[in-house]
Amino acid sequence: MVSSTFCSMTFGAAIRAAAGRNPVKVAIKFGTAELSFGDYARRIGQLRDAVIALEVGTGHVVALCSRNRIEFMEVVAGVPDAGAAVATINPRLAPAEVRQALADCGARIVFVDRESRALVEAAQLGDLTLIEFGPDYETLLASAPTPAALPQIDERDAWTIPYTSGTTGKPKGVVLSHRSRMLVGLICAAEFGCFGPDDRFLAMTPMNHGGGLGFPTGVLAAGGSIEILDRFDAETVLERLKFGGITAVFMVPTHFQMIFALPPETLARYDHPPIRSILANAAPLPQALKPRIQAYFGETVLNELYGATETGLVCNLRPGDQLRKEQCVGTTFPHIEAEVRRDDGSICDADEVGELWSRGPVLFNGYWNQPEETAKTVQDGWVSVGDLARRDAEGFLYIVDRKKDLVISGGVNIYPREIEEVLFTHPGIADVAVIGVPDDTWGERLKAFVVPTIPTRGDGVTADALAAHCAGRIAAYKVPREVALVDALPRNANGKVLKTELRTW
Numbered sequence: 001m002v003s004s005t006f007c008s009m010t011f012g013a014a015i016r017a018a019a020g021r022n023p024v025k026v027a028i029k030f031g032t033a034e035l036s037f038g039d040y041a042r043r044i045g046q047l048r049d050a051v052i053a054l055e056v057g058t059g060h061v062v063a064l065c066s067r068n069r070i071e072f073m074e075v076v077a078g079v080p081d082a083g084a085a086v087a088t089i090n091p092r093l094a095p096a097e098v099r100q101a102l103a104d105c106g107a108r109i110v111f112v113d114r115e116s117r118a119l120v121e122a123a124q125l126g127d128l129t130l131i132e133f134g135p136d137y138e139t140l141l142a143s144a145p146t147p148a149a150l151p152q153i154d155e156r157d158a159w160t161i162p163y164t165s166g167t168t169g170k171p172k173g174v175v176l177s178h179r180s181r182m183l184v185g186l187i188c189a190a191e192f193g194c195f196g197p198d199d200r201f202l203a204m205t206p207m208n209h210g211g212g213l214g215f216p217t218g219v220l221a222a223g224g225s226i227e228i229l230d231r232f233d234a235e236t237v238l239e240r241l242k243f244g245g246i247t248a249v250f251m252v253p254t255h256f257q258m259i260f261a262l263p264p265e266t267l268a269r270y271d272h273p274p275i276r277s278i279l280a281n282a283a284p285l286p287q288a289l290k291p292r293i294q295a296y297f298g299e300t301v302l303n304e305l306y307g308a309t310e311t312g313l314v315c316n317l318r319p320g321d322q323l324r325k326e327q328c329v330g331t332t333f334p335h336i337e338a339e340v341r342r343d344d345g346s347i348c349d350a351d352e353v354g355e356l357w358s359r360g361p362v363l364f365n366g367y368w369n370q371p372e373e374t375a376k377t378v379q380d381g382w383v384s385v386g387d388l389a390r391r392d393a394e395g396f397l398y399i400v401d402r403k404k405d406l407v408i409s410g411g412v413n414i415y416p417r418e419i420e421e422v423l424f425t426h427p428g429i430a431d432v433a434v435i436g437v438p439d440d441t442w443g444e445r446l447k448a449f450v451v452p453t454i455p456t457r458g459d460g461v462t463a464d465a466l467a468a469h470c471a472g473r474i475a476a477y478k479v480p481r482e483v484a485l486v487d488a489l490p491r492n493a494n495g496k497v498l499k500t501e502l503r504t505w
Contacts, residue, residue: 008153008154008155008178008179009155009178009179009182009183010080010081010153010155010159010178010182011076011077011080011159011178011181011182011217011220011221012044012048012077012078012080012081014182014220014221014222015027015037015040015041015044015077015220015221016041017223018037018041018197018220018221018222018223019037019038019040019041021037021197021223022037022197022223023036023037023038023041024036024037024038025037025223025225026225027040027220027225027226028040028070028073028220028225028226028227028228029225029226029227029228030068030069030070030227030228030230033070035070037223040073040074040077043074043078043141044074044077044078044081045078045081046078046141046142046144047074047075047077047078047079047140047141047144048078048079048081048082048150049144049145049146049147050140050141050143050144051078051079051082051084051109052082052147052150052151053144053145053147054109054129056079056082056083056084056109057082057083057084057151058083058084058151058157059083059084060083060084060085061084061085061086061087061105061106061107061158061161062075062079062084062085062086062087062107062109062110062111063086063087063088063089063101063102063105063107063109063110063111064076064086064087064088064089064110064111064112064208065088065089065090065091065098065110065111065112065113065116065119065120065208066091066111066112066113066116066133066208067091067113067115067116067206067230067231068203068204068206068207068212068228068229068230068231069113069133069228069230070228071111071113071133071137072207073207073216073217073220073226073228075111076088076159076160076213076217080153080157080158080159080160080178081150081153082151083151083153083157085157085158085159085160085161085175086159086160086161087101087102087105087107087160087161087162087163087173087368088160088161088162088163088207088208088209088213089101089102089110089120089163089208090163090206090208090209090492091113091115091116091119091208092206093119095119095122095123095124096123098119098120098122098123099123099124099125101163101173102120102123102125102128103125104163104173104368104369105161105173105368107128108127108128108129109128109129109131110128110129110130110131111131111132111133111137112130112131112132112133113132113133114132114133114134117130117132153178154178155177155178155179155182156177156178156179156365157177157178158175158176158177158365159176159177159178159180159181160176160181160213161173161174161175161176161368162174162176162208162209162210162213162309163209164309164310172367172368172370172373173367173368173369173370174309174310174364174367174368175364175365175366175367175368176309176364176365177364177365179361180312180361180362180363180364180365181214181217181218181312181362182218182221183335183361183362184214184217184218184312184313184362185214185217185218185219185221185222186218186222187313187333187334187335187336187362188215188218188313189218189222190334191303191316191333191334192248192276192277192279192303193276193277194219194247194248194276194277195215195218195219195222195224195248196222196223196224197222197223197224198224198247199219199222199224199225199247199248199276200224200225200226200227200244200245200246200247200248201215201216201219201224201225201226201227201246201247201248201249201250202226202227202229202237202240202241202244202246202248202249203215203216203226203227203228203229203250204228204229204231204232204237204249204250205232205250205251205252205282209309210281210282210309211250211279211281211282211305212250214312215248215250215279216228219248227240227244227246232255232258234255234258234259234261234262235262235266235270237249237255237259238259238262238266238267238269238270238273239270241270241273241275242269242270242273242274246273246275247275247276247277248275248276248277248278248279249275249277249278249279250278250279250280250281251278251279251280252280252281252282252283253280253282253283253284253285253286253289254283254491256280256285256289256292256293257289257430257431260289260292260296261430267296271296272296272297272298273297275297275301276301277301277303278293278297278301278302278303279303279305280302280303280304280305281304281305281306281307282496283491283496283497284327284399284417284420285304286420286421286424287326287327287421287424288421288424288425289424290302290322290323291323294319294322294323299319300319300320301319302319302322303316303317303318303319304316304317304322304329304330305317305329306329306330306397306399308385308387309364310363310364310377310383310385311358311362311363311364311383311385312360312362312363312364313333313336313360313362314329314332314333314336314338314356314358314397315329315330315331315332315333315336315338315397316329316330316331316333317329317330317331317396318330321396325396327398327417327418327421328396328397328398329397329398329399330396330397331395331396331397332358332397333360335360335361335362336358336359336360336362337358337359337360338356338357338358338391338397339356339357339358339382340352340353340354340355340356340357340389340390340391340397341354341355341356341357342354342355343355348390348391350390350391350392350393351390351391351392351393352390353388353389353390353400353413353415354388354389354390355384355386355387355388355389355403356384356387356388356389356397356399357379357382357383357384358382358383358384359381359382359383363378363381363383364383366378386402386403386404387399387400387401387402387403388400388401388402388403388406388415399417400415400417400418401415401416401417401418405417405435405499407435407436407444407446408436408443408444409436409439409442409443409444409445409446409477412477414436414446414477414478416433416434416435416436416446418474418478419434419446419448419470419474419478419479419480420432420433420434422469422470422473422474423448423450423466423469423470425469426461426466426469427453428452428453428460428461428465429450429451429452429453429461430451430452430453431450431451431488431489432448432449432450432451432489433448433449433489433497433499433502434446434447434448434449434480435447435449435499435502435503437482437503445481445482446478446479446480446481446482447480447481447482447483447484448466448480448482448483448484449484449486449489449502449505450483450484450485450486451485451486451487451488451489452485461483461485462483463480463481463482463483466479466480466483467479484505489502490502
């Protein structure tokens with residue numbers, strides 16, 4: 001029985017509560033523009049009313065294709081207050097991919113920024129209504145009529161529908177509820193201590209997906225502030241971390257690599273910024289990078305999170321364990337359970353590799369209009385995205401690899417991530433990915449795609465040189481016999497290597 005005092009947790013309600021506490025406080029900064037909590041609450045109310053007037057409501061989907069900006073955060077707060085979910089479309093997709101996502105979610109209204117409008121128009125999908133941020137958007141808000149009644153929003157209803165990165169196949173719409181993402185913020189507040197009203201979060205990863213939206217949302221819901229960047233620039237990020245009053249930031253491994261590629265004099269200028277937490281996620285953080293990150297940013301700030309869009313938060317490796325627990329993703333977050341299971345569903349022993357399953361209040365609702373795919377991922381309230389893991393005797397989890405990236409050569413299971421960690425320690429390698437390619441004799445053989453460091457330009461980065469480097473670190477059968485030098489690895493907007501694309505090269 002639902003109590004008469006029950007009140008659903010929604011992002012819009014959290015912003016109105018924050019505005020009630022301090023309406024003049026700056027909620028969002030983007031360039032020279034600032035938006036107070038009072039104005040933020042007013043504008044999302046106007047947007048809600050305008051969307052209702054466009055006959056959009058419960059069960060409908062509105063799409064959003066835009067770079068990071070203030071209006072992005074208005075749409076994901078205001079439109080769901082009308083009862084509709086927001087499908088967040090990556091503005092870096094190709095027109096055919098945008099068409100696929102729009103057709104899948106069924107949106108007839110798309111909010112766009114100027115840079116993304118042409119992309120959506122090129123998708124050529126029927127009769128879409130495009131609302132561009134700028135004069136058209138401001139006119140929509142200013143002319144919004146007051147609705148006769150407001151919809152009742154259930155916190156379990158769809159809030160946003162980001163699309164999976166497509167690293168293992170066709171992207172799917174991941175339905176995220178209001179409740180799950182509000183609880184992500186509260187759990188992060190307990191874990192990191194940087195999701196409170198006195199915090200200022202630097203939001204510079206793409207908001208169309210995962211933590212790029214989830215972490216800034218959690219800070220704003222708590223009454224904290226965010227500063228938005230619409231693209232990553234290594235020196236700009238360091239400058240804001242050093243002098244912008246930033247307390248926390250979300251980064252992916254590529255960001256660290258680009259930062260440490262800056263000239264020594266530039267790095268020295270921004271050394272040891274006064275931040276409390278760095279949240280690293282979206283792709284595995286090479287162990288070889290961690291000592292350098294701690295030396296530059298401090299020994300008490302680096303957290304490496306593991307999770308997925310479907311699972312939300314699963315586990316975190318805290319600062320004090322970064323060097324003690326190598327290639328580890330830590331222990332589970334508060335309110336989260338995790339199990340490492342064999343193929344028959346039984347629980348693995350300590351240090352035995354199996355499939356990682358998790359459950360808790362931050363899981364997704366399912367894949368949009370794909371019940372079969374949902375059934376493959378959800379079993380009795382537990383969710384797996386196909387990652388292989390092991391758990392040590394202390395309860396720490398280690399992601400061994402993705403199940404679909406497992407290489408079987410000569411009947412032996414080989415995990416490319418283990419090999420990549422060793423190759424990352426080679427001074428001539430800036431980036432690397434290992435995959436299995438077909439082999440008539442062994443079934444599969446290993447191939448490494450290597451981005452060489454600039455000083456070497458590939459000198460010495462040969463199959464023989466890598467074999468010598470790996471000797472004594474990993475078994476001989478795990479050493480790649482083929483090496484391809486490339487300028488860059490294909491990655492999605494969140495920094496994940498697209499191994500499906502590598503397999504076509």
